[in-house]
Amino acid sequence: MKRIDTPTKQVDLFGAGKHGFRDGDNNAGISPTKLDAAWFNDLQEEMMNIIEGAGLTPTAGVRTQVYQAIQVMIATATQDYKTSVRFTTTANIVLNGLGTQAGGDWAGALTSNDRILVKDQTVGTQNGWYAAAAGAWVRTTDADGAGEVTPGVQTTVEEGVTQADTTWTLTNDGAVTIGTTALTFAKQGGSAGMDLSGTATVAANAMTLTLNPTTIPFRSPTLSSGAVNKRTFSSPISFVIPSGALLGGIAGQSNRLYHLAIDATAVGGGVEGAVITAAAGANLDEMGVISTEAIATAAAVTASIAVTTGVMTVTAVISGALTVGQQLVGAGVPAGTRLLSFGTGTGGTGTYNTTCTTAVASTTITGAAGYAAYSAVARANVPYKIVQIVDNTQATPGVYATTPSLVQPLLGQVGAAMGLLGLFANGVNQTASRAVNTTYWNWSGRTRWLLISPANSSSTTNVLTVGGSAVQSSSLSGANGSIPMIAPVKPGQSYSASSNAGVASWWEFD
Numbered sequence: 001m002k003r004i005d006t007p008t009k010q011v012d013l014f015g016a017g018k019h020g021f022r023d024g025d026n027n028a029g030i031s032p033t034k035l036d037a038a039w040f041n042d043l044q045e046e047m048m049n050i051i052e053g054a055g056l057t058p059t060a061g062v063r064t065q066v067y068q069a070i071q072v073m074i075a076t077a078t079q080d081y082k083t084s085v086r087f088t089t090t091a092n093i094v095l096n097g098l099g100t101q102a103g104g105d106w107a108g109a110l111t112s113n114d115r116i117l118v119k120d121q122t123v124g125t126q127n128g129w130y131a132a133a134a135g136a137w138v139r140t141t142d143a144d145g146a147g148e149v150t151p152g153v154q155t156t157v158e159e160g161v162t163q164a165d166t167t168w169t170l171t172n173d174g175a176v177t178i179g180t181t182a183l184t185f186a187k188q189g190g191s192a193g194m195d196l197s198g199t200a201t202v203a204a205n206a207m208t209l210t211l212n213p214t215t216i217p218f219r220s221p222t223l224s225s226g227a228v229n230k231r232t233f234s235s236p237i238s239f240v241i242p243s244g245a246l247l248g249g250i251a252g253q254s255n256r257l258y259h260l261a262i263d264a265t266a267v268g269g270g271v272e273g274a275v276i277t278a279a280a281g282a283n284l285d286e287m288g289v290i291s292t293e294a295i296a297t298a299a300a301v302t303a304s305i306a307v308t309t310g311v312m313t314v315t316a317v318i319s320g321a322l323t324v325g326q327q328l329v330g331a332g333v334p335a336g337t338r339l340l341s342f343g344t345g346t347g348g349t350g351t352y353n354t355t356c357t358t359a360v361a362s363t364t365i366t367g368a369a370g371y372a373a374y375s376a377v378a379r380a381n382v383p384y385k386i387v388q389i390v391d392n393t394q395a396t397p398g399v400y401a402t403t404p405s406l407v408q409p410l411l412g413q414v415g416a417a418m419g420l421l422g423l424f425a426n427g428v429n430q431t432a433s434r435a436v437n438t439t440y441w442n443w444s445g446r447t448r449w450l451l452i453s454p455a456n457s458s459s460t461t462n463v464l465t466v467g468g469s470a471v472q473s474s475s476l477s478g479a480n481g482s483i484p485m486i487a488p489v490k491p492g493q494s495y496s497a498s499s500n501a502g503v504a505s506w507w508e509f510d
């Protein structure tokens with residue numbers, strides 16, 4: 001369509017090249033603007049395209065069809081964005097009443113007509129947008145009819161105990177029929193990006209670790225690949241530590257647990273929960289993959305343990321199978337004893353290496369989930385993220401009756417930072433492979449801590465050099481002894497030690 005362009009147009013009425021119409025004036029000899037069929041046809045078809053493009057049928061005598069068509073277009077353009085809701089859900093709820101519910105993410109009573117995004121119903125066809133009421137809830141008027149809910153529609157949650165300021169997207173494909181199609185939602189992230197958090201609760205002598213709905217970017221399970229796999233889930237993922245799973249616990253002592261999210265997609269699973277005790281000393285810098293044992297793993301055997309070697313000899317299997325990392329319990333077995341590795345045994349009779357340092361006569365010894373990483377199903381070489389730290393103290397190991405004293409969310413990527421700070425450091429005795437007056441380098445990518453003990457001498461001078469600078473020096477004269485040298489070495493730094501008496505021990509932690 002274009003502006004009027006007949007010979008009698010009013011030239012440049014609305015600016016250069018923007019012609020318009022004019023009235024005629026016979027006295028002044030001015031002709032009115034001449035109208036032609038082409039201009040009217042353009043005008044007609046322009047209007048028809050608006051009306052018909054909105055799915056309406058042009059009807060004589062109805063003078064609001066252009067307005068109706070514009071309204072339809074606005075609704076269509078914004079149907080992928082629903083008005084924000086006050087609260088959402090985290091589990092199945094009863095669609096009735098204004099009170100608090102276990103599956104509702106609100107801490108107090110609702111107000112009538114509060115908009116609620118219901119997304120976790122056991123019956124998925126009940127999911128959707130609702131107006132809260134003292135009686136039965138009804139769907140909101142913008143999400144209760146045909147064409148009002150489409151794939152990809154989003155909504156934002158304003159408030160909530162755990163889901164405030166989060167955005168949720170409908171992930172269904174294809175046509176949606178309200179009340180017939182099971183609706184599935186995925187979180188697009190909170191106000192601070194990835195919301196990696198959860199809860200830890202105890203009941204019936206078990207502990208349940210729950211991962212809140214979110215999207216988690218995991219590294220590839222292939223270490224040579226830099227690919228990132230984003231995994232989204234709209235319902236909480238719970239992992240139960242059953243009664244009897246010891247996880248390094250000692251009676252009356254605080255035990256720190258790391259709650260993990262693992263990506264088992266490549267091995268036939270999905271995002272799953274896992275746990276490992278800090279006492280395991282595992283490197284959890286999130287830069288690699290992890291393997292887990294089934295949390296229910298347990299065994300009972302008849303065995304004895306030698307005092308000098310810690311070798312356990314199993315003569316009979318009562319039940320189950322022994323696995324590396326299990327915590328061993330039995331008469332005379334020190335608290336916290338772990339199974340380090342297989343000897344001649346591979347789960348049944350035979351020998352095993354343990355951390356026990358006392359002699360144990362033949363007795364019944366049980367092995368339970370202890371110092372490995374554990375999930376509901378054993379997984380091999382899967383990517384992981386640390387979800388939260390859980391500190392708990394139990395009167396009886398494996399009986400989870402006391403609420404954790406600390407549940408600290410880590411919000412993602414913290415494992416890598418903790419690893420760089422050396423918080424997952426494992427000590428390695430380098431005495432046999434290190435020499436004085438020799439320069440070494442830290443290429444581990446993490447801070448390396450040195451603990452070097454010079455040999456005892458009545459006259460010695462010792463210097464520890466890091467990054468080309470002497471960071472510690474000591475000397476003794478007239479008294480037999482030594483002063484240990486301790487220092488951190490940043491990634492990429494060099495280090496060396498000198499001592500005229502030599503070195504008694506050299507440990508490195510990274």
